[in-house]
Amino acid sequence: MSYDSDDVFLTLARNGVPYASVATTPNQIAVANAVGGGPTGSGLDLALDVQSAAGAQRAFNALSGEVYASAETAMLNDSLFLREAVSARMRQASVPGAFGPTAALASGGPTTMAYADDLGASPAASALTKAGGGRLAISPGAAPVAVPATYSWIQPIDSWGRLGGDGDAAAASRSLGGFFAGVDHRFDANWLAGVAAGYTDSSVSVSDRGSTADISGGHLAGYVAASFGP
Secondary structure, X not given: OEEOOOOEEOOOOOOOOOHHHHOOOHHXXXXXXXXXXXXXXXXXXXXXXXXXXXXXXXXXXXXXXXXXXXXXHXXXXXXXHHHHHHHHHHHHHOOOOOOHHHHHHOOOOOOOEXXXXXXXXXXXXXXXXXXXXXXXXXXXXXXXXXXOOEEEEEEEEEEEEEEOOOOOOOOEEEEEEEEEEEEEEEOOOOEEEEEEXXXXXXXXXXXXXXXXXEEEEEEEEEEEEEOOOO
């Protein structure tokens, strides 16, 4: 400490306490060790040296760059939507010309048979229904629906979610929007091959760290499907 006629000067000297000794989580310890291994007397050193333990911990969290890891996790989760879109198309394509409950999955819809209600059915249809013990009836005059060999599809997506914190990494919220489109060709009754592409735009927010990230992604996939029996 020194004085002049009007001022008092206080000079602080860095003690031997390591930054990591006040860190409480693995991420904080990693940042503290990185800062402690840097040049002595840097601006970052000077800013940390006057902090309390709680203030130093907040600084370590702010310096951790945690949002980058959270963004990678969000991108891995976002890839699920392309896989689901392609899988849904392959399921749909596996039942062309289906009837009954599976008709809703088929790109061509039902063909010559369909579920019908007893009420209003013809006497012949009612007799068939009762004799069979179910509600399956023949649809008179229905013609088979032609299923195209080459088929195109598009699927928009919109999603919100949250990644929970674990005491080290903070919780992150995410949102996603975009679309996928594809085209495929049926080579015979059993085999189908196609390609799909898409674009997504997502955002990640880690509010406890005051961090956000925006992610724009392009997606490309190829798929082959085969169907045999049930």
